[in-house]
Amino acid sequence: MSPFTKRRAESVSALGEARLIASIRRWLGAASPRAPFGIGDDCAVLPTGRGRSLLTVDPVIYGEHFDAAVPPRAVGAKLFKRNLSDIAAMGGRPRAAVVALALDPNVRLEWLEGFYRGLAAVSRKYLVPIVGGDVARHDGGIVATMTLVGEAAAGRVVTRTGARTGDGIFITGQLGGSLASGHHWKFSPRLAEGAWLAGRPEVRAMLDVSDGLAKDIRALTPPGAEPALDAAALPRRRGCDLRAALSDGEDYELLFAVTGGSDAAFLRAWRRNFPRTRLSCIGHFVRRGARPPGALNLEGHRGYEHL
Amino acid sequence: MSPFTKRRAESVSALGEARLIASIRRWLGAASPRAPFGIGDDCAVLPTGRGRSLLTVDPVIYGEHFDAAVPPRAVGAKLFKRNLSDIAAMGGRPRAAVVALALDPNVRLEWLEGFYRGLAAVSRKYLVPIVGGDVARHDGGIVATMTLVGEAAAGRVVTRTGARTGDGIFITGQLGGSLASGHHWKFSPRLAEGAWLAGRPEVRAMLDVSDGLAKDIRALTPPGAEPALDAAALPRRRGCDLRAALSDGEDYELLFAVTGGSDAAFLRAWRRNFPRTRLSCIGHFVRRGARPPGALNLEGHRGYEHL
Numbered sequence A, B: 001m002s003p004f005t006k007r008r009a010e011s012v013s014a015l016g017e018a019r020l021i022a023s024i025r026r027w028l029g030a031a032s033p034r035a036p037f038g039i040g041d042d043c044a045v046l047p048t049g050r051g052r053s054l055l056t057v058d059p060v061i062y063g064e065h066f067d068a069a070v071p072p073r074a075v076g077a078k079l080f081k082r083n084l085s086d087i088a089a090m091g092g093r094p095r096a097a098v099v100a101l102a103l104d105p106n107v108r109l110e111w112l113e114g115f116y117r118g119l120a121a122v123s124r125k126y127l128v129p130i131v132g133g134d135v136a137r138h139d140g141g142i143v144a145t146m147t148l149v150g151e152a153a154a155g156r157v158v159t160r161t162g163a164r165t166g167d168g169i170f171i172t173g174q175l176g177g178s179l180a181s182g183h184h185w186k187f188s189p190r191l192a193e194g195a196w197l198a199g200r201p202e203v204r205a206m207l208d209v210s211d212g213l214a215k216d217i218r219a220l221t222p223p224g225a226e227p228a229l230d231a232a233a234l235p236r237r238r239g240c241d242l243r244a245a246l247s248d249g250e251d252y253e254l255l256f257a258v259t260g261g262s263d264a265a266f267l268r269a270w271r272r273n274f275p276r277t278r279l280s281c282i283g284h285f286v287r288r289g290a291r292p293p294g295a296l297n298l299e300g301h302r303g304y305e306h307l
Helices: A017-031 A072-088 A109-126 A191-198 A213-220 A242-247 A263-273 B017-031 B072-088 B109-126 B191-198 B213-220 B242-247 B263-273
Strands: A044-046 A053-061 A092-103 A130-137 A142-152 A168-172 A203-209 A225-229 A253-258 A279-287 B044-046 B053-061 B092-103 B130-137 B142-152 B168-172 B203-209 B225-229 B253-258 B279-287
Touching: A017 A109, A017 A130, A044 A092, A044 A130, A053 A072, A053 B092, A053 B130, A053 B142, A072 A092, A072 A109, A072 A142, A072 A191, A072 A203, A092 A109, A092 A191, A092 B053, A092 B142, A109 A130, A130 B053, A142 B053, A142 B092, A142 B142, A168 A213, A191 A203, A191 A253, A203 A213, A213 A225, A213 A242, A213 A253, A263 A279, B017 B109, B017 B130, B044 B092, B044 B130, B053 B072, B072 B092, B072 B109, B072 B142, B072 B191, B072 B203, B092 B109, B092 B191, B109 B130, B168 B213, B191 B203, B191 B253, B203 B213, B213 B242, B213 B253, B263 B279
Parallel strands: A092 A130, B092 B130
Antiparallel strands: A044 B053, A053 A142, A053 B044, A092 A142, A168 A253, A168 A279, A203 A253, A225 A279, B053 B142, B092 B142, B168 B253, B168 B279, B203 B253, B225 B279
């Protein structure tokens, strides 16, 4: 469905601001607590948290992250889930979300309802309330920005830094072909997995792969080291070649480093806890310049560039 | 300065993503803590807060909240300050901000530098770090969205509800003419005033006026009541008529209700603490239908409609 309409009666602008906000609250339903704990005051009030807070922000933009081919519910769900994936990558638990929407007055009400109902479905599934937001006019475009607040789930936050030479490199799920397969909006954020990983001391560093493995692994690589990846071990989505697996982007899988030598025991523990989530050991970090023959050379591969 | 350029060498797209992010960190300087407490990981980590958290989000959009006539530093400052104003309106203390930027590849680097330096200046002034963000491509537009996390400053959060019939209605500063005077980007958010007001038990409800007094006062009005405003008491900006004062919008002043009968003592305490911030008692809440002759009839006045 195209988000835009030429019939004013079907558009957002026909409703007016007060009725639009009332509609949004109805579409969100139980996902939206009452003010001041939800929409309706100058700020939303969150109960006192138990530990350190996590904060992340990501948008979806018409023409960039979605188009008329993506169902509106999926657009809302995607916005929520890509932010949840960032919380998962720190081993965190999501607490509350706010959504700012910049939109053309000719956006279809039907599209907007789908978008918010998509947000509400994810909110219910992961028990994360939508506590506030903003709607503003933006002629010619749709930019929806979510900010998600979380907290450390395991008492520990896993950052991107901390891997060492000799550590094993692991990734969940499969890589490549996210756009063609619809994975970019159908994926499940790895929240349970991320929280469990944060509780394992042998997990030294972690991130979620969103711009392609070849690009994102740089942030995990310790100084003076480089990754030695085994091409045959890369979990490729059906129909994807090596290049696609390394650089397509929008995988939303967890990439992490595990203390060298503990791979076998770690994999057994994983399978007991997550028998249905694929986990692959795809290589290890070596001293820079010491990449063994046969290991992948990532230099020719690029990831997604945002600008 | 127009935010856009036709010379690719002067544009954001010429820089590439990695160098753009490095530039943003340089422009933000001390306003941007190191990861994981700032930009550079999947989420930003905030230290454990002392009380309930506040969360608010507001954008600035090219063509809507600013144009080529507003200096880029002022655009960044405005984005920050309109969010600070929402924290002030709850009596809160700001803790940390994230900024998501959706922008056309033809945006001038010089414009973008000004924008971030404007954010950095406000960050330093109010001691609020910018801990994270996102930059994404958005052909044809600029949408900058800030989410601000705060906490209750006085142990108490002042919401929009709680006013009663008989309460006095107060407003800080002056109203009207925000666009023509440049107040919409020059204003100072009333953070110190808001925090002080939250500590006064006679302050029952509060909000910041951003869409015009005539519209925003509805949210402060208790059920079964209406405001009885004295037109002569309204603090109008020079050159503004009554209509402008009631409906121009972007005033970013605090509007609040004070327990009836305590006006004089309250005003004395205010003047001791904020001798340089104008405060006006502009009327009081009466039973619906009991508006005295001579009090303003707000029915013909509208505020700013966002869509």
